[in-house]
Structure formats: C-alpha cells, structure tokens
Amino acid sequence: MKRITILTGHYGSGKSEIAINLAIQDELNALIDLDIINPYFRSRSARKLLEANGIELIESTIENSAGSDLPFISAKGSRPFVNSDLRAVYDLGGTKHGAKVMMQFRDFIKNRDEIDFLVVVNIYRPETDQAKKIIQMVEELEATSQIRVTGFINNSNLMEYTDESMIEEGERILKEAAGTLNLPIVYTFIEEHVKTTKRYAGDNRVLIRYLAKQWL
Amino acid sequence: MAKVLMKGNEAMALAAIKGGCDAFFGYPITPQNEIPEYLSYHMQEHGRVFVQAESEVAAINMVYGAAGAGARVLTSSSSPGIALKQEGISYIVGSELPAVIINVMRGGPGLGGIQPSQGDYNQVTRGGGNGDYHLLAFAPETLQETVDIVKQSFDLADYYRNPVMIAVDGLIGQMMEPVDIDKEVEQKTLEEKTWASDGTSGKRGRVNKIVSLHLDPYDLEKHNLKLKAKYDEMVEKEQRYEMIDTDDAEIVIVAYGSMARIARSAVKELRNEGVKVGIIRPITIWPFPEKAFDELPESVHTLLTVEMSLGQMLQDVKIVNQGRYQLEFYGRAGGVVPEASEIMDQVRKHLKGAK
Numbered sequence: 001m002k003r004i005t006i007l008t009g010h011y012g013s014g015k016s017e018i019a020i021n022l023a024i025q026d027e028l029n030a031l032i033d034l035d036i037i038n039p040y041f042r043s044r045s046a047r048k049l050l051e052a053n054g055i056e057l058i059e060s061t062i063e064n065s066a067g068s069d070l071p072f073i074s075a076k077g078s079r080p081f082v083n084s085d086l087r088a089v090y091d092l093g094g095t096k097h098g099a100k101v102m103m104q105f106r107d108f109i110k111n112r113d114e115i116d117f118l119v120v121v122n123i124y125r126p127e128t129d130q131a132k133k134i135i136q137m138v139e140e141l142e143a144t145s146q147i148r149v150t151g152f153i154n155n156s157n158l159m160e161y162t163d164e165s166m167i168e169e170g171e172r173i174l175k176e177a178a179g180t181l182n183l184p185i186v187y188t189f190i191e192e193h194v195k196t197t198k199r200y201a202g203d204n205r206v207l208i209r210y211l212a213k214q215w216l
Numbered sequence: 217m218a219k220v221l222m223k224g225n226e227a228m229a230l231a232a233i234k235g236g237c238d239a240f241f242g243y244p245i246t247p248q249n250e251i252p253e254y255l256s257y258h259m260q261e262h263g264r265v266f267v268q269a270e271s272e273v274a275a276i277n278m279v280y281g282a283a284g285a286g287a288r289v290l291t292s293s294s295s296p297g298i299a300l301k302q303e304g305i306s307y308i309v310g311s312e313l314p315a316v317i318i319n320v321m322r323g324g325p326g327l328g329g330i331q332p333s334q335g336d337y338n339q340v341t342r343g344g345g346n347g348d349y350h351l352l353a354f355a356p357e358t359l360q361e362t363v364d365i366v367k368q369s370f371d372l373a374d375y376y377r378n379p380v381m382i383a384v385d386g387l388i389g390q391m392m393e394p395v396d397i398d399k400e401v402e403q404k405t406l407e408e409k410t411w412a413s414d415g416t417s418g419k420r421g422r423v424n425k426i427v428s429l430h431l432d433p434y435d436l437e438k439h440n441l442k443l444k445a446k447y448d449e450m451v452e453k454e455q456r457y458e459m460i461d462t463d464d465a466e467i468v469i470v471a472y473g474s475m476a477r478i479a480r481s482a483v484k485e486l487r488n489e490g491v492k493v494g495i496i497r498p499i500t501i502w503p504f505p506e507k508a509f510d511e512l513p514e515s516v517h518t519l520l521t522v523e524m525s526l527g528q529m530l531q532d533v534k535i536v537n538q539g540r541y542q543l544e545f546y547g548r549a550g551g552v553v554p555e556a557s558e559i560m561d562q563v564r565k566h567l568k569g570a571k
Contacts, residue, residue, distance in 0.1 A: 040387070125222070129220070159221065
C-alpha cells in the first residue's frame with residue numbers, strides 16, 4: 001500500500017466504507033473525509049470508531065456543525081502531503097464534482113509515486129455498469145481532480161444479495177476498462193457474508209459495513 | 217430485469233422516468249438534490265423536459281401549467297421547499313390536475329436542518345394550502361416500495377386528476393439499496409385527457425379552461441362536493457398498510473417510513489425475548505389506513521405510535537382508535553434518528569405488569 005491512498009468514483013460506489021476499512025485494516029494515521037457532495041452516510045460518521053483505533057479523522061465540516069451542508073474543506077487536509085511520516089486515506093465525494101476538491105492540493109503534492117488515486121467501481125450501480133461508462137468516468141475524474149488515476153478497486157456488490165458470481169462479473173467488466181486504460185485492479189473488496197476461497201484481482205479484502213446501520 | 221444498487225433519490229428519479237414522467241420542474245434543496253441532478257441529464261436522453269426553476273414557487277406553477285396541458289409532471293423538494301409550493305398545490309387541486317410531488321423530509325420548522333425527519337406529517341396529510349382538499353399521500357419504507365409507488369403515482373394522479381405526494385424522510389433519499397427498477401406495477405385504465413388545454417386553435421368546438429376560480433358560491437360548493445367524492449373514493453380504495461407480527465400481539469407499534477424499518481429491528485429482537493409485539497405500518501398516510509386497526513386481534517391492549525416527529529401521526533391514531541386501546545407515544549425530532557434499543561425500551565415499559 002502506498003503512503004497515501006485517494007478514493008474516488010461514482011457516489012454510492014462504496015468509497016467511505018472502503019476508506020474506513022483500509023484505515024483500520026492498515027492502521028493508517030489519518031482518514032481525510034473530503035465529501036462535499038453527500039449530506040449523510042459520510043466516513044466522518046465513524047469518528048468514534050476511527051478515534052478508538054488511533055486514526056485521526058480530518059473532515060470537511062466546520063467544527064461542531066456536522067449538520068451543515070456548507071462545502072468547507074479543512075486546511076488540515078493537506079497535512080499528509082506535507083508530512084511524509086503520515087500514512088493516510090482520502091475519501092472524496094462522488095463523481096467529478098466530488099473529485100474537484102483535490103485540485104487545491106496540487107502544489108503540495110511533491111512525490112506522485114507515494115500516491116495511489118483509485119477509482120472504486122461497483123458494476124451493479126447503473127452509472128458504472130459497462131466498461132465504456134467506467135472509462136468515461138475515469139476521464140472526467142482526472143479532468144476535474146488534475147490527478148492521474150493509478151488503479152481500480154472492484155467493489156461490485158448488491159449488498160446482502162452479493163455472491164461470488166457478482167464479484168467475478170465485476171472483475172470481468174472492470175478488467176475490460178482497466179485493460180483499455182492500462183491500469184491495475186489494486187483491490188477487490190468482498191462482502192463479509194461471502195465466504196469464498198477464490199482469489200480475485202489485486203489485494204483481496206473483506207468489507208465490513210461500518211456506516212450502514214442494522215436496520216438499513 | 218435484475219436488481220441494481222441505487223441511492224434512494226436516484227431510484228425515485230429513474231422510477232419517474234419509467235412511470236412516464238414527461239416533465240420535471242424543481243429547485244434544489246438538501247437532502248433531495250440527487251433527484252434533479254439525475255433528471256437533469258437523464259430526462260433529455262429520453263426526450264423529456266427538465267427545468268431548474270428560479271424558485272420553488274416558480275417550479276410548482278410550471279407543474280400547474282404543464283399538467284394543465286396534459287403532461288405527466290413531477291416536482292420534488294424537501295420540507296421548507298414543499299411549504300413554499302403549498303399555494304400552487306392548492307391551485308392544482310382546485311383545477312383538478314394530476315401531478316406527482318416527492319417530498320424528502322428534513323427537520324423543521326423553518327429552515328430547520330438537513331438531517332432526516334418525519335415532521336411534515338401534518339403538512340403532507342393536512343396540506344398547507346387553502347380550501348377543502350387532500351393529496352393522495354404515500355410514505356414508503358424500502359427503496360423497492362418507493363420505486364413501485366413512484367411509478368404507480370403517475371397513473372393514480374391521472375385517474376383522480378389530483379396530485380399525489382410521496383413523502384420519504386432524508387434517510388430513504390440518501391440510502392443505498394438493491395432495487396428491481398422494472399418490477400411490474402398495477403396500472404390504471406385511463407381515459408384520454410379531453411379536458412387538457414393543449415392548443416387546438418379553436419378546432420375542438422369548445423374551450424378547455426384550466427381554472428380554480430368559481431365566483432358563484434353554489435357553483436363552488438358543487439365543485440367542492442365533486443372533489444369530496446374523489447376523496448371518498450380514495451378513502452375507500454386506496455388505503456394501504458402492512459400488518460407485521462400482529463396475530464398474537466399485545467403491543468402494536470404504529471410506524472411508517474424509516475421509523476418502520478427501525479421498529480422492525482426492535483420487534484425482531486423483542487420477539488426473540490418472547491415479547492408479543494407487532495407493527496401496523498401505514499403505507500398511505502392520507503388516506504390514513506383506518507382499516508388496519510379493525511384487523512387487530514383481541515390480544516392487543518396498547519398501541520405505541522413512534523415517529524421522527526413529536527406526535528403528528530398520533531392525532532390520526534387517536535381519531536381511529538376511538539378509545540379502543542391504551543395509546544402511548546415515542547418520538548425524536550430535529551433530525552435525530554432513534555435507535556432500535558430506544559423503541560425496545562418503550563415497548564418493555566408498556567408491557568402489562570411492567571413497573
């Protein structure tokens with residue numbers, strides 16, 4: 001895992017849950033929630049859990065106003081780019097509009113080799129169900145963020161209905177897009193309930209849902 | 217078609233397209249913005265109309281105009297935005313026009329907040345506009361149910377020539393859930409819109425006027441009675457509800473929308489403990505499903521109404537109850553979403569023999 005992982009993609013692709021999972025599993029120093037798109041279900045809702053795991057949460061909310069939908073970006077968000085001791089994951093808001101926030105960090109980014117800019121894809125989201133749509137999205141994300149995408153995360157799932165065949169179908173479509181763009185699949189996330197012995201592309205990780213409540 | 221994973225607001229927007237929505241007029245407000253966002257690019261693909269109006273008031277009056285021309289029209293907003301639309305809604309009802317209105321509710325009053333709430337129950341079921349009128353109002357619980365109702369609502373609005381409102385709280389707008397967007401829904405047999413003011417340059421031999429003005433009181437009373445006949449038909453035919461684990465229940469929770477999802481979790485846990493508890497889940501909140509209360513078994517002694525508001529639906533439960541059962545209430549407001557454990561505590565408190 002590179003020192004800094006930035007997660008982007010369509011909204012509802014699973015960026016926030018993956019950000020929390022990566023931060024906990026890899027014992028990162030910080031999770032930077034830069035979601036200025038969604039009003040609910042953002043990784044900042046997991047503050048207590050993250051802090052209990054020794055992970056600093058840097059969020060795009062003015063302090064003590066979690067209920068605000070002002071698109072505020074904390075200056076602390078640039079810290080991992082400046083301090084090379086910090087290992088961090090960035091969770092961006094969905095679509096090219098959510099990715100735009102990265103532009104402001106351009107001048108802070110010294111060494112691009114330390115950064116993974118990964119597109120989270122769930123092919124069961126209608127906006128990313130074909131390779132050509134995924135390729136178009138990557139172009140849009142790069143254009144607004146001004147950062148080159150370095151790889152994909154296959155998070156193809158239908159929540160409780162997910163099975164092995166869905167992960168495989170996700171991998172098939174994503175490989176088509178990844179092949180065209182000459183990009184790797186860096187991770188495959190697998191729903192906790194899918195007990196599989198199969199190996200999928202990239203680093204295989206279990207996805208624990210921290211944000212979705214039991215009754216959701 | 218197979219299931220896809222969608223966000224509530226997106227799913228409602230797509231369902232509107234599938235339901236034959238010709239035109240959307242709206243103005244942004246959190247937490248429903250993905251509806252206009254989605255429609256802003258997908259309506260065009262389908263050769264339909266999307267307009268971001270300059271205000272909610274403008275949007276509802278565009279709905280009024282397009283509906284009057286015979287189009288299937290949608291607008292969406294959230295609580296304070298719906299309040300702004302109330303005058304237009306009253307005019308649409310008075311002019312007997314079909315329209316579909318989605319309300320993704322947030323905390324109030326006033327600007328309130330952006331977190332989920334059910335504080336619009338009165339606004340939805342009583343309305344904020346003038347005159348004797350009702351909207352057919354749905355309060356679905358899952359994305360699948362929401363999608364099915366949005367699709368059906370265009371038919372229902374056309375059938376009754378009356379607006380239909382779908383009221384969900386912000387959670388349902390923002391949550392992700394697998395849905396089958398093409399699931400078959402019941403369709404109405406509809407008559408041609410011979411009343412529509414759709415431009416015939418006088419060739420029709422009569423003038424189709426869209427008005428809510430009736431200056432002669434006897435004429436206006438006749439018009440009111442005509443509207444009332446429609447509401448009587450809705451009360452008779454359109455009540456929808458779900459009875460959950462009520463067969464042997466002693467306490468029955470009354471809850472709708474997201475609150476019903478949380479109540480389900482509470483009931484599941486309590487049933488494991490041997491507590492006899494069930495749920496009446498209103499799917500229509502107007503007409504209020506009074507028929508559900510006639511289906512309760514003799515074992516019931518208490519109805520516990522739970523809301524993400526401070527006792528609005530409780531008033532309807534009181535009207536329907538007519539002294540039959542002990543009534544209890546639990547509510548959170550302002551965007552606070554109760555945990556299942558809070559509802560479990562309330563149920564335990566009202567069990568017979570509880571101290």
